[in-house]
Amino acid sequence: MHAIRTSAIAVLLLAGGPASAADRPNIVFCFADDWGRYASAYAAIDAGPTANSVIKTPNIDSVAARGVLFRNAFVPAPSCTPCRSSILSGRYFFNTGRGAILRGAVWDENIPSFPLLLRDAGYAIGKTAKVWSPGTPADAPIGKQEYAYQKSGMGFNQFSEQATQAVKNGKTVAEARADLLAQVDGNFASFLKARDSKKPFFFWFGPTNVHRKWVKGSGKALWNIDPESLKGKLPKFLPDVPEVREDFADYLGEAQAFDSQVGVILKQLKDAGELDRTLVVISGDHGAPGFPGGKCNLYDFGTGVTLVAAGPGVPGPRVVDDIVNLMDLTPTFLDAGGVKAPAGLNSKSLWPVLTSKQAGQVDPERSWVVTGRERHVGDAREGNLPYPQRALRTKDFLYIRNFAPDRYPLGDPKGVTADKAPDANALENNTYAAFADMDASPTKAWLVAHRSDPQWKWHYDYAFAKRPAEELYDLRTDRDQVKNVAGDKEHEATRKKLAEQLTKILTDAGDPRLVEKDCRFERSPFTDAATQKK
Numbered sequence: 001m002h003a004i005r006t007s008a009i010a011v012l013l014l015a016g017g018p019a020s021a022a023d024r025p026n027i028v029f030c031f032a033d034d035w036g037r038y039a040s041a042y043a044a045i046d047a048g049p050t051a052n053s054v055i056k057t058p059n060i061d062s063v064a065a066r067g068v069l070f071r072n073a074f075v076p077a078p079s080c081t082p083c084r085s086s087i088l089s090g091r092y093f094f095n096t097g098r099g100a101i102l103r104g105a106v107w108d109e110n111i112p113s114f115p116l117l118l119r120d121a122g123y124a125i126g127k128t129a130k131v132w133s134p135g136t137p138a139d140a141p142i143g144k145q146e147y148a149y150q151k152s153g154m155g156f157n158q159f160s161e162q163a164t165q166a167v168k169n170g171k172t173v174a175e176a177r178a179d180l181l182a183q184v185d186g187n188f189a190s191f192l193k194a195r196d197s198k199k200p201f202f203f204w205f206g207p208t209n210v211h212r213k214w215v216k217g218s219g220k221a222l223w224n225i226d227p228e229s230l231k232g233k234l235p236k237f238l239p240d241v242p243e244v245r246e247d248f249a250d251y252l253g254e255a256q257a258f259d260s261q262v263g264v265i266l267k268q269l270k271d272a273g274e275l276d277r278t279l280v281v282i283s284g285d286h287g288a289p290g291f292p293g294g295k296c297n298l299y300d301f302g303t304g305v306t307l308v309a310a311g312p313g314v315p316g317p318r319v320v321d322d323i324v325n326l327m328d329l330t331p332t333f334l335d336a337g338g339v340k341a342p343a344g345l346n347s348k349s350l351w352p353v354l355t356s357k358q359a360g361q362v363d364p365e366r367s368w369v370v371t372g373r374e375r376h377v378g379d380a381r382e383g384n385l386p387y388p389q390r391a392l393r394t395k396d397f398l399y400i401r402n403f404a405p406d407r408y409p410l411g412d413p414k415g416v417t418a419d420k421a422p423d424a425n426a427l428e429n430n431t432y433a434a435f436a437d438m439d440a441s442p443t444k445a446w447l448v449a450h451r452s453d454p455q456w457k458w459h460y461d462y463a464f465a466k467r468p469a470e471e472l473y474d475l476r477t478d479r480d481q482v483k484n485v486a487g488d489k490e491h492e493a494t495r496k497k498l499a500e501q502l503t504k505i506l507t508d509a510g511d512p513r514l515v516e517k518d519c520r521f522e523r524s525p526f527t528d529a530a531t532q533k534k
Contacts, residue, residue: 024200024337025312026278027118028265029329031087031204032258033080033130033211034295035284037304039255041069045319047479049233054225055252059263060308063280065317067310068354072323074369074393078286078295078302079376081105083326084131087285088113090330090345094372094511094521101386101526103378112342114330115147115202121339123202124195128187129157130206149194152186155179159209159257160218160250173222177260184264192272200337207261210254212289212439213429217246219253235301236480237293239446239459244291247442251288279311279336283326290441292463296376296410298391298400299473299481303371309354318359322366323393324350346509368394370505374521380411380436384527387437388513392502398481399498400471403513410464411436421448435464470495 041061043052076086077093077100085099086092089111093100097108119125128150155162159180166176188203195201219225227245234240234248262282269275287302288294294302305326310316331341331349341349353362371393375386387410388403402409414434415422422433427445431438438444447463450456462482472486472495485491506514513519520526 024123026200026274027123027202027333027336028269028278028280029202029204029333030258030262030265030280030282031206032255032284033206033208034286034289035210035255035258035306036287036294036301037073037306038252038288039064039259039306039308041065041308042071042306045069045071050235051230051233051248051252054229054233054249055255056223057256057259059259059266060282060306062266063262063282063310064308067280067314067316067318068308069317069319070307070309070324071319071321072369072395073283073305073307074300074303074323074325074371075286075305076325076327076371077373078297078371079373080130080285082373083285086325086327087329088115088131090114090327090341090347092327092346092370092372092509092511094374094513095344095346095509098525100521101375103375104525104528111344114333115204117334117339117342118202118337121337122199123337124199125202125204126191126195127204127206128184128191129154130208131204149187149191152190153180153183156181156183156257156261157208159207159254160215160222161213163222164215164218167221177222177257180257181260181264184261185268188265188268192268192274202333202337205261205265207258209257210251210284212431212441214250214254216250216442219246219249219251223253223256225249225252225256235293236482237301237459237462238291238443239450239456241446243446244443247290248288251291277312279309279314281307281309281329281333283307283329290439291443292438292447292459293481295439296373296437298371298373298389298398300393300398301481303391303393309350314354315357318357320353320359321361322353322363323369323395324353324366325369325371368392368501370502372511375526376437377411377431378529379432381407382412384529386521386526388519388521390502390506390511390513392498392505394498396474396476397494397498398471398473398475399486399495399502401499401502402467402469402471405467405469407466408435408464409467410438413464416448416451418452421451424449438463470499472498 038055039057039060040055041064075083077083079102081102082093082100085096098106115125126147126149163176227249230245269278284305286295293299327347328350331347332351334341335349335351356362372390391400416434424445426433428442429440431440447460451460470486471484473481486495
């Protein structure tokens, strides 16, 4: 399904899983690039007003209404390739070799991946759009990728750009949207037609439209999302100003476009008589791009994501409070398919949670999750150095360890000083203009433009300034994680406890940051600029 190659090591388990191959469910995984925890199903369970009361995702909500809505789902890493490496392998991102980085990533072919394990156990597999960069297999052109079904078109990956241009050319918004959704329809239809109907199937739908860039104003023009409806509903670390509200409305518009694509998939499953036989799982690979605290950050805005699931054997509707890591999907999908999990996993199957009838906290042991990152884009910092972070998230606290506090978390300022900076156009359109670990965006440009304004300097520093070695946030009183209490006496016992717990988890998992004196992430090929061209 991507560049990974495995031998046929999968073993079909007839005990503990489905009774026979015929009883195994189909699996459809809808996985959006850069889509965080934003779906209208969350509006009813959020504490206080949030953007989830503005966004409308009826198709995603319909899956939650049939099954499970996870309140506390987190990615293993808030960057696409390391996150996907974890999900495909069921390992922490730091245990996936060069899959632990974005640019210069190379898959370790000795690591099994769940789609191919399902294939080897008798599943028909397919995909549309992104699974794992750089390709399927590596660098193969669209249409020639193994297991890819995308000849009906891929314009939906640039939804706002394509739809806006179609409207300029004379089509109505409804017609422009329908044309792009027809591509999704055709791609999935071709898979359903080509598959062996005697086999269960696994299909990965991975659109990238929520990833930058988007057409400014497209949230309102294409999806009728009024930016002013977000006033008072943004997290505290986002400046609540018209420019940022419009940018966020455009983000929500792309999420609604993803929802409409999910609707196409669901309709086809229903029309084909397969919906009731299909485990549908929907999520995203990390938080919002081009906003402070989002993508490439270990705060909840960067690591928290939507996760809903429904299908045969999954009672619902239920809201589950268990704290889960998306790498848990590897053993979950294997359990659903009756396939023995390979050795070396750091994850735990969610299948018992999904098949339980219980809501709230189902598995008492799911009380924490570990997230982290190393390097995102190349050359964000001098010497192509990473920004190593690990975090422990519990119900009440978020503890973050920054291993190199002397480095800039979102990349070097480059041309940004007190007196000068790249112009707004560069910051809106060129990620590498400054702070390259934050995507180019109108919000990024606005923050830089207001870096010296006393009213907004805190927001600028929150996004781009250097951070202390330790951060601790008390989620009971600080939902948006803006007050670091790591140095407060009253939180010292908690800080120490969480620091020790994180250290033990990482050490037991073999994290190079803790078990290697000369950490591999600090040297070539992880810091070799030449790998960026591969």
